[in-house]
Amino acid sequence: MEAILNQLFAGVSYGSILLLIALGLTFTFGQMGVINMAHGEFIMFGAYTTYVLQEVLGKDQITYAFLLSLPIALVVAGAMGLLLEITLIKRLYGRPLDTLLVTWGVALVLQQLARDIFGANNVEVVSPSWLDGGITIAGVDMAYNRLFIIGLSLAITAAAWVVVGKLKQGRRMRAVMQNRQLAGASGINTPSVDRRTFFLGSGLAGVAGVAITQLGSVGPNLGTNYIIDAFLVVIVGGLGHLRGAVIAALSLGILNSLAEYWSSASLGKVIVFLAIVVFLQFRPEGIVASESRGLA
């Protein structure tokens, strides 16, 4: 029983990482129909931002560097996303499959760039001392770093909720998401909304990267380990819906953990995949339905 509770905790923890990554994807994918394969590399550069800050500020300012890297990574990754949108993605609207392939090419270049700048070996980000260790409640070991990631992901989701649901910018985003032409006709500057959405979505990837530094080391392939699962979250969750993304991320995280526990780490992924295919038989449009994918 304890083992299962532990595994549930691991699932929630993995799910919250997926959520952090998938939030950004939900924006870009949901609004623009853009599959950005370089999203994983924005995560990676977010993680390297933490490393660079730590090196610059010195080993006695670990906490400061870590907290500071959250907003800075948002800006770094956001700026990279913005650059990508302006230079390439803008030209490819209406060609979603080509966008997917082009951004994968960008991902390759970014990985090699990271290798050239930071070296092929992984680098270590020192955890702030208050994130070392953990507490045990009812037999469940909760590592502080995992608790922190869960909290961060909750906070960011809440913030995203406010932005999308309450603010003017969010209303525009939803309008463009639901009907681009009508939104444009109503006086919304859709290209500008696209750029902001892309900045925000990519920036969130950077924040996810900062969080991931607490779990392992930072290397050029950091993003690729998470990105496919995050895309599956978006597919299962439904296009551009925060609620769908939250439910899907946690369900997939927990399903993944339990499947891995009861079978093996390798069979677990296959079980999760089959579960998704079966799920899509019943709800092809995802947990939260928007429009039919058949007649877009």
Added chain:
Amino acid sequence: MEITGEEYAPLGSTEFSTIVNKVKASDSDAVFNTLNGDSNVAFFKQLDGAGLPSSKLPIVSVSIAEDEVRAIGADKVKGQIVAWNYYQTTPGAANEKFVKAYKAAYGDDRVTDDPIEAAYVAVYLWAAAVEKAGTTDVEKVKEASKGLEFDAPEGKVVVDGENQHITKTARIGVINEEGLIDTVWESDGPIKPDPFLETYPWAKGMKPVDG
């Protein structure tokens, strides 16, 4: 000895919570860890987060050297066991010179380790073989390399005439607080290489390769 479980992860994995949980639930006395390179960092960080330091769960790793310890953080792996042929602390004049030269070239905070030493030795052995052969022709260098000796940082190594591997001393070490590794056991001198498993009884039935 009973094996309580066996788990595999893809190269470069960073999510080990399930494996850590399984280790914990199995109540094993020790773990034999064959993870490679950077995955070790995530594995040990997550073990530490689950409250399993070396005093509670000894882990024998075959791919953690001084450089990986530097990346994981010595405090998370001190007391853990590793197996190599060379450590930065290996005694001898050749090693003292090597470590000194290495630090002078790459910085005082850097460490030497077995793969670094092996690469260093390989270049010198090749150079010696080329000098002996008087040419860089592959076949002639191979011939000349037979029986070559070199006073390596790990001790004297000899190229085996039959298979071109080198004799090496096996050393088991324990990671200390400074992130260096102290030898706790070593073989009686260098071991003759046996890449074709001729001296292992369990490999008796295997068909020799004819190619």
Added chain:
Amino acid sequence: MSQFAKSFLPSTRGEWSSRATFVGVAILFLFVFPAWLSDSRLDLMSSYVAYAIVALGIAIAWGNGGMLVLGQGLFFGLGAYCVAMYLALVEVGGAPNLPQFMTLLGSQETLPALWKPFNNLWFALSAAVIVPVALAATLGTLIFRSRIRGPYFAILTQALAGAFGILLIGNITLINGTNGITTSFSEIFGLKLAEPEDQKVLYTICVIALGVAFLLSRQMLKSRYGRLLLAVRDAEDRVRFLGYSATKIKVIAFATSAGLAGVAGALFVLVGPKIISPASVGIIPSITMVVWVAVGGRASLAGAIAGAILVNTAEFEISSAAPEYWLYFQGALFIGVVAFAPQGLAGAATWLKSKITSRGDSGATSTAKPVEEAA
């Protein structure tokens, strides 16, 4: 008659010139390369020829069917593992002997049930095609029936390839996990895989298989079915409204591409590096396969073959001369071709031809402009 359909009925002159090209390329591959290339280069070329067969399948499913298949490594791997298991058993004198790696690991007492049928050559060879086709047909039916398409389909195939790679890695006792299965010291049809002379025969077999696959694929695309497939690519809903089963049309193309990948995998373990491991089947190799086709020209079969061979040759040359630049080059190639020259080499060839003959529409086989369906 639609513009697309017209392009599949080339003028007589075009027909002749494409036949002459086919014969010329066949002579190049069958006689010039074996005489001109060194043993090791020819060995590499054999694996590129096998890759070209995967590329044909991608050109059918993606270029002509609009289904971006990002998981071909899975089907390639299934074909490869089926034959590799046979070869691993031959190497040790056949069942019930255990393959080398099992003896080394000491993990199995007797040959596992999964392995037993692979002691038979014909079983292994047919499984290498049937297993990928059956899997693709089943998955395709499930996915297309729910009208999942575009990027969603692409991501699902990619996730599947990823899961398959991890599944292989985890099963070290059954299939040697991350190490894969080496086949260098085995033999098939009495041909020794390590023998350079026998390698030449295996190379010829690969080339003939590619030629046959090319002609069959061409016939398939020229047929009524091929036109329906194009129609599905460009306006799936209209095809459905006309009373066709778009699901069936798409499943056939997807299963064909899987079958071709299976054949390629089966050939791959006989030549080249003679090893199949999870490193050749996962997400990265799968997307790399799409790069070849994108470079060659996604809708063109000849382009796909040219793309597979040229990109792999370039990879070998560039990554041996300057390994750190290969990823930059590959990334830039991909961005440049997909974003700015979606017709790839085939488009360039058509353009050149039209410049030279300066007659608008003489015998181009792939003037069909790929139109992306809206998500």
